[in-house]
Amino acid sequence: MVLLSGGLDSATTLAIARARGFECYGLSIDYGQRHRAELSAAAAVAEALGAREQRVLRLTLEEFGGSALTDASIAIPVDGVQRGIPVTYVPARNTVMLALALAWAEVLGSRDIFIGVNAVDYSGYPDCRPEYIVAFERMANLATKAAVEGATLKIHAPLIDLSKAEIIGRGNQLGVNYGLTVSCYQADQGGRACGICDSCRLRRAGFAAAGVVDPTTYRPL
Amino acid sequence: MVLLSGGLDSATTLAIARARGFECYGLSIDYGQRHRAELSAAAAVAEALGAREQRVLRLTLEEFGGSALTDASIAIPVDGVQRGIPVTYVPARNTVMLALALAWAEVLGSRDIFIGVNAVDYSGYPDCRPEYIVAFERMANLATKAAVEGATLKIHAPLIDLSKAEIIGRGNQLGVNYGLTVSCYQADQGGRACGICDSCRLRRAGFAAAGVVDPTTYRPL
Numbered sequence: 001m002v003l004l005s006g007g008l009d010s011a012t013t014l015a016i017a018r019a020r021g022f023e024c025y026g027l028s029i030d031y032g033q034r035h036r037a038e039l040s041a042a043a044a045v046a047e048a049l050g051a052r053e054q055r056v057l058r059l060t061l062e063e064f065g066g067s068a069l070t071d072a073s074i075a076i077p078v079d080g081v082q083r084g085i086p087v088t089y090v091p092a093r094n095t096v097m098l099a100l101a102l103a104w105a106e107v108l109g110s111r112d113i114f115i116g117v118n119a120v121d122y123s124g125y126p127d128c129r130p131e132y133i134v135a136f137e138r139m140a141n142l143a144t145k146a147a148v149e150g151a152t153l154k155i156h157a158p159l160i161d162l163s164k165a166e167i168i169g170r171g172n173q174l175g176v177n178y179g180l181t182v183s184c185y186q187a188d189q190g191g192r193a194c195g196i197c198d199s200c201r202l203r204r205a206g207f208a209a210a211g212v213v214d215p216t217t218y219r220p221l
Numbered sequence: 222m223v224l225l226s227g228g229l230d231s232a233t234t235l236a237i238a239r240a241r242g243f244e245c246y247g248l249s250i251d252y253g254q255r256h257r258a259e260l261s262a263a264a265a266v267a268e269a270l271g272a273r274e275q276r277v278l279r280l281t282l283e284e285f286g287g288s289a290l291t292d293a294s295i296a297i298p299v300d301g302v303q304r305g306i307p308v309t310y311v312p313a314r315n316t317v318m319l320a321l322a323l324a325w326a327e328v329l330g331s332r333d334i335f336i337g338v339n340a341v342d343y344s345g346y347p348d349c350r351p352e353y354i355v356a357f358e359r360m361a362n363l364a365t366k367a368a369v370e371g372a373t374l375k376i377h378a379p380l381i382d383l384s385k386a387e388i389i390g391r392g393n394q395l396g397v398n399y400g401l402t403v404s405c406y407q408a409d410q411g412g413r414a415c416g417i418c419d420s421c422r423l424r425r426a427g428f429a430a431a432g433v434v435d436p437t438t439y440r441p442l
Contacts, residue, residue: 059280066328085366091327092320095364099313099320106312107287132363139356143316145306148347 001105002114003097004028004054006041007183008203009116009159012171014049016158017114019174025108026054027101031093032062032070037191041182048177057100066091069185076185078196085124086198088185094127098136098155105153106144114156121164121202133157164206172212179215192219222326223335224318225249225275227262228404229424230337230380233392235270237379238335240395246329247275248322252314253283253291258412262403269398278321287312290406297406299417306345307419309406315348319357319376326374327365335377342385342423354378385427393433400436413440 002014004026017024028042039056046054061070067090068074074087094117101113117128126132137155141147159167171178183203184193193200195218207214223235225247238245249263260277267275282291288311289295295308315338322334338349347353358376362368380388392399404424405414414421416439428435 055284057281057284060278061324063276063278064325064328085369089366090324092324092361092365095361096317096320096324099317103282103287103311103313103317104285107285126366126369127364129363132360135356135360135363139353139360140313140316142350142353142356143348144313145310145347148306 001101001108001110001112002026002051003101003116004042004046004051005116006038006045006181007116007199008171008178008181009118009167011045011049011176011178011181012167012174013114013116013158014045014051015171015174015176017156018049022112024051025104025110026051027104028054028056029097029100030056030058031090032060034069034072035182035185035187037187037189038182041180041191044180048180055104059096059100061090061093061096064091076197078194081123081198081201083124085126088123088198089125092127094125094132095136102140102143102153106146109146111146111151112154112156114158116159117157118159118162118164118167120162121206123198123202130157130160133160163209164202165209168206168210168212172210177215188219192217194219194221196221222322222329222331222333223247223272224322224337225263225267225272226337227259227266227402228337228420229392229399229402230339230388232266232270232397232399232402233388233395234335234337234379235266235272236392236395236397238377239270243333245272246325246331247272248325249275249277250318250321251277251279252311253281255290255293256403256406256408258408258410259403262401262412265401269401276325280317280321282311282314282317285312297418299415302344302419302422304345306347309344309419310346313348315346315353316357323361323364323374327367330367332367332372333375333377335379337380338378339380339383339385339388341383342427344419344423351378351381354381384430385423386430389427389431389433393431398436409440413438415440415442417442
């Protein structure tokens with residue numbers, strides 16, 4: 001079970017899971033994010049990397065709001081990555097997504113959930129930190145019928161201590177076509193990136209540091 | 222924040238939260254459950270018990286299936302409560318619901334989530350056990366921006382060590398109108414109960430043991 005947003009990190013995570021020999025199911029969540037182009041990207045990435053199945057589950061998190069990614073009245077920051085947790089933080093997003101992955105994983109009989117969180121070149125989101133992942137895994141192993149019956153669920157976060165450049169290097173070795181991925185928080189319908197939001201800045205710097213040609217299509221601003 | 226299914230336990234939980242002085246927001250999840258009458262019941266319960274707001278969030282868990290409650294091809298057991306975890310178990314349901322409650326709670330600035338889980342007269346679901354609730358709370362306190370900024374989130378499970386009779390007695394004292402609630406796993410559209418599924422059996426026995434008149438409307442079978 002691979003949480004697949006359609007961005008760079010989750011595509012690399014899927015490639016790593018495949019390289020480790022897992023048969024992969026990609027779960028993407030349509031949570032009302034303004035960068036909906038990432039959902040099309042997720043489908044393309046899943047197919048290119050040989051996922052056995054990919055699903056998009058609709059969840060109307062925009063009813064709750066509270067994030068620049070789900071509330072169009074909050075502007076996406078474009079002046080550079082600042083310290084602290086930015087307004088693009090979506091309340092409890094990874095908890096919700098991992099919970100949904102846990103649900104589908106149990107139905108499928110999967111004991112392995114992969115998530116592309118990263119705590120190095122990241123936006124400071126609390127639910128990307130190693131201690132959070134450990135706590136979720138511990139909770140998950142008390143939550144399900146599968147766990148009661150003896151299955152041990154593992155949350156894999158293979159990118160968690162890698163720099164963005166290292167992630168790109170790893171994915172490049174594994175043949176990930178990053179041209180299919182969309183990271184931009186305000187990508188247009190065609191998936192073209194703004195180049196100036198935090199996610200674009202971290203991504204662009206990562207390609208530069210990795211010495212890999214950046215395949216991103218940037219739109220004129 | 223009160224998870225409000227529309228059943229007996231969550232109605233009592235809302236009454237307890239109100240009695241403790243909380244301003245309450247009820248969150249109900251339309252997860253494709255076959256007993257959809259509980260969603261109408263949730264709205265009636267929220268209004269009767271003075272919740273400030275109640276919302277129903279749609280989540281298509283029936284796409285995953287894996288439970289008699291979300292897959293019409295799996296029959297609801299009606300021959301009496303058996304040992305072990307029954308087919309009405311919905312994979313990771315409480316984890317998904319608590320995750321969504323966590324999300325809305327963070328947006329509202331709430332630090333208190335109430336859930337009516339019970340580990341005495343219950344169906345053996347793993348995500349109703351005290352150790353699970355403790356693990357979820359620990360995870361939640363690493364998951365959010367609010368937690369990073371110093372807020373401590375508490376998962377309240379005020380029914381967890383009560384018998385069904387004790388729950389009914391408590392709710393009765395607090396003026397809960399159990400006639401509004403729907404517990405039956407196969408309630409009809411009008412909310413009328415079958416009387417023979419596990420949930421009906423536990424509920425009916427609870428009223429008898431509490432010495433409280435059972436206001437449930439049972440349908441002819």
